[in-house]
Each structure stands twice: as C-alpha cells, then as structure tokens.
Amino acid sequence: MLYKTKGIAISYIRFRETSIIAKIYTESFGIQSYIVNSVRSSKARGNKIALFQPLTLLDMVVYHKDKQASVHRISEMKCLVPFHSIPFEIAKSSIGLFLTEILGKTLKEEEQNEPLFDFLYQSILHLDNMEEGFENFHIQFMIYYASYLGFGIESMRELELELKQHHYPYLANRAQEDVVNMILQQIGYEKIPLDRIGRSSLLEKLIYFYKIHIEGIGELKSLDVLREVLR
Numbered sequence: 001m002l003y004k005t006k007g008i009a010i011s012y013i014r015f016r017e018t019s020i021i022a023k024i025y026t027e028s029f030g031i032q033s034y035i036v037n038s039v040r041s042s043k044a045r046g047n048k049i050a051l052f053q054p055l056t057l058l059d060m061v062v063y064h065k066d067k068q069a070s071v072h073r074i075s076e077m078k079c080l081v082p083f084h085s086i087p088f089e090i091a092k093s094s095i096g097l098f099l100t101e102i103l104g105k106t107l108k109e110e111e112q113n114e115p116l117f118d119f120l121y122q123s124i125l126h127l128d129n130m131e132e133g134f135e136n137f138h139i140q141f142m143i144y145y146a147s148y149l150g151f152g153i154e155s156m157r158e159l160e161l162e163l164k165q166h167h168y169p170y171l172a173n174r175a176q177e178d179v180v181n182m183i184l185q186q187i188g189y190e191k192i193p194l195d196r197i198g199r200s201s202l203l204e205k206l207i208y209f210y211k212i213h214i215e216g217i218g219e220l221k222s223l224d225v226l227r228e229v230l231r
Helices: 048-052 090-106 114-129 137-149 156-165 174-185 196-213 223-229
Strands: 002-015 019-026 030-036 057-063 072-079
Touching (some): 002 030, 002 048, 019 048, 019 114, 057 114, 090 114, 090 137, 090 223, 156 174, 156 196
Antiparallel strands (some): 002 019, 057 072
16 A cells, blocks of 8 residues: 655665665654665666665655565655755764664654654754754754653753663763753754763763663764764
8 A cells, every 4th residue: 555654764775786675764654664676776767876865854655565564665755855964064974874873773663653753854954954053963862862762861960870870980070961951951953062072971971871771772883983073
C-alpha cells in the first residue's frame, strides 16, 4: 500500500551493484529502511544519491507491504527543503555528521511520533538557517533531544549526580551549570557562552549520560572531527 510521508535521511549502505538500503526517519512510520534501486548506476537520472546525504529533508511516497517487513520501498521522492549551508560549511557539516550518528544510534521506534519528528525537522532547518553562534548547537540539541527519548535533563546538578552514580569522574562546574540551566530555560537555539574547552567537557558528559540510558551507542566516529573543526 502506498503512503505519503515526510522523511529525514539518516544513513545508507550499498546494496548489490547499483542500489542502496537507506535508513530514514519518517513522519508516519518512525525509523524505517528502504531499498532504493539504481541510484548508483551511471544511467541513473539526476543525482538521486544526493537525496540520501545526512539530514536531507525528504518528501516521499513509500510502499509498505505490512508491519512485519523490515525493508520497504520508495515509490517517489524529492527534496522537501534544499539546504543553504549545512553541506557547504565545514563547521555545520561536521555538526550535521555528529547529529546523524547520534540519531542513527538512538532512533529505535518503528512507529509514528509526530512531536519527535517535528523537533528534528525544525532543529535541522534552524541549523541550516543560522548565520552565526551555531558552534554549540549540538550541545543544545542533545539536551533537548534527551527529553524526547524519555530521559530529559532537569538541571546540571541532576545530570552530574547521575553521572557520579554511574562512576563518571565527578567534577562540578559552575560555568557549565549556568549554561545548562540557561539552555533548559530557552525555547530555541539562542547563542550560549561556552568556549571550546567547556564545550568539549560538557559534550563528554552528555555522551556518557546518553550511554547510561541507551545501550549500544559505543564509539562515535564523528567526535574527533567535530572537536578538530570547532576550535
């Protein structure tokens, strides 16, 4: 049966000679995998593989045979909102790759979750439209995103207490406490006073916090690149 839905490209792997299996977070069905044929062929029309680059916002018509199927197919697709900056600015593309890796390891539900989809969709658009002050975007994103995953952060003190209980080296930091509380009081992605050292330290704590609540996150390959770019 055919369904129309929006989607957010997460990742893809090669499948046979010219096809891919794409992982896409959809508005209607949650995280899903789709076989897409002939996108790596020299005879393919246009540059369809570009539609599956990380965080690309898609407008799709998909074929879902039944709920038990693990892989589905795409009937039609197009870019919903072309990016202005994420693929073209190294700092933003590095943030985008990090967010994509986090999403790939944490999006598990194969069912509709409109509040979560809308949060991700609006956050990606906001990052693409930001002209400055986005170097801490991923910190803010992870704090907001945790609440959609069911383990939201109430305050920095609560966060550090939980880290301490799980044997993370406890180092209270008043500056980070002020920043986290500021983020929690904000509605969106306003600029926050966090330098490179503070950003790296807080990010380590947030990643450890995620690992407490979600199994299988493991090593984040994009982390080293992110740290190198965001100096």
